[in-house]
Amino acid sequence: MNNSLWLLNSNITFLNHGSYGATPIPVLNYQTYLREKLEQEPVDFMAQQLEPLLDEAREKLANFINIDSPNIAFIPNATFGVNTVLRSLYFKPGDEILITNHIYNACLNTVELVAKQTGAKVIIASIPFPLTSLEQIINPILDKVSSRTKITLIDHITSQTALIFPLEYLVKELSQRGVETLIDGAHAPGFLPLNLRKIGATYYTGNCHKWLCAPKGAAFLYVRPDKQSQIRPLIISHGANSTRSDRSRFLLEFDWMGTNDYTPYLCIPKAIEVMGNLFNNGWLGLWENNHLLARQGRDIICERLNICLPCPDEMIGSMASIPLPKLSVSGDKLYHDLREEFKIQIPIIPWGNEQYLVRISAQFYNNLEQYEYLIDVLSRYC
Ligand SMILES: Cc1ncc(COP(=O)(O)O)c(C=O)c1O
Incomplete structure (x- = not known):
């Protein structure tokens, strides 16, 4: 096993990188360095150093996934991202949330809770597996769109079936029908070349701790600029009434969700570098x-x-x-x-x-x- 860069137990045949990722030692070492820096001067680190470090990490990630950095916020995981969007939006009774039968269970639970709380209806497009053609993914989704469809939550890469969905095409077709798209890209960063600008989704969340190999608790949420005022973090903190005018409310709110270990986000550039140097x-x-x-x-x-x-x-x-x-x-x-x-x-x-x-x-x-x-x-x- 070519695993000298990882702490993986060599007695285990580890064939499940997909569930939680595995972080290379140099990235973990960098996280230790950051944590030591924090502990040497906790107040200065949190109050002065953190924000520019977040901006720097955000810029590097944004370049990697081809999007403007002010439109992505760091969050701990993709479940958080899906919850953030669905629980921020306003649904009327009868509005439809379109999902597929390949949805990740945690996200299904979120959709069902939001539907129960608001009276929205969950519509499920049934996609077969095994399958032989892209049409078997595309048609069931588009066939379920109605004038009441408010948003479609689709996976970029499905969890159980590990399929790459034809996202660019789907997003284009859905937006032509006036439907917003929330993409669960939990696996996508580091799994394939990710180009958010080309995909054009309304909302996109992706994990950096899976295939990008950042430490656990590193993910992002992209929100299209015209939607940012509606999307509030699950945790409301100081950003909500900040009088600062040098940053968007979106970043002011998402960049500080209370005292926490923010080092996983700061290690994303290191993970991009380490994994990008293997070949x-x-x-x-x-x-x-x-x-x-x-x-x-x-x-x-x-x-x-x-x-x-x-x-x-x-x-x-x-x-x-x-x-x-x-x-x-x-x-x-x-x-x-x-x-x-x-x-x-x-x-x-x-x-x-x-x-x-x-x-x-x-x-x-x-x-x-x-x-x-x-x-x-x-x-x-x-
Ligand atoms: C498609 C999909 N969505 C969401 C998640 C949840 O990821 P996390 O636990 O990092 O929020 C996973 C995890 O495997 C997943 O496969």
Whole structure:
């Protein structure tokens, strides 16, 4: 395993970068340096140094995802981002919130709470998996748009099924129909070249602690400038009545949500640098490496376990979900045995009627032998 840059336990076959990421040692060291700086002079760090450091980190992240930096706010995670937008917007009874059946469970809970509190209706577009064409993603979503659709919450990369949705096209079509778009890009930063300007969503949230490999608790929320006055952080703090005129209310509110450890945000540039230095051609090299490994891993699993490829190659990036043949045990038992007996960390995900998916991740430290080992173990259960 090519893992000298990570603290990962070498006794574990770690095939689940997707859930929480894993942070390289140089980035963790930088975070320790920042935390020590904070503790040497806590008041000066929080009151004087933090804001310019946040601005600097924001600028670097904004360049990486191609957007103007004043339009992104740091937040701890994508769940926070989805909650922030949905709980800021005003919904009337009968307004429709359009989602898909591939939505992440935590975000579904948010949508359902907001709907219950406001009388809005949740409309679910049903997208099949396995699938063979982009139309099978696009048509179910567009078919569910009505004159009452206020917002569509769609994933950029789905969690259970690990599909890359055709976001640019969907956002364009939805905005032509007058529908706002909230994109859950929890996996996207560092997973694929992310270009927010090109996507053109109304709201976009993405995690930096997953595929960008920043420390845990580093994410962002993009809000289109004309919507920023409506979007308030979940935590109201000093920014709400600040008399400062040198910064937007949006940044004044989001940049300070009470005393906290803000160092994960400040480490984002370091993570971009460290991960971007793994290959001579930078991030492009890492994306090519991870995508190829995920595809090869998926293909050998499918071939050896006699499973049809569940989606076209272009729909996967650094993860791939594979529907498992009928199991001899429950999904929970399989997950338990993989973890406890075989020391493989990988999600086994319920999908549909008695169907389970296994989702592989491919990060720099993974290799094909690890998927071979997974196949040997899975074949005892399928
Ligand atoms: C699609 C999707 N949305 C949201 C999340 C939540 O991310 P976080 O726990 O960092 O908020 C995840 C986590 O895996 C996810 O896959």
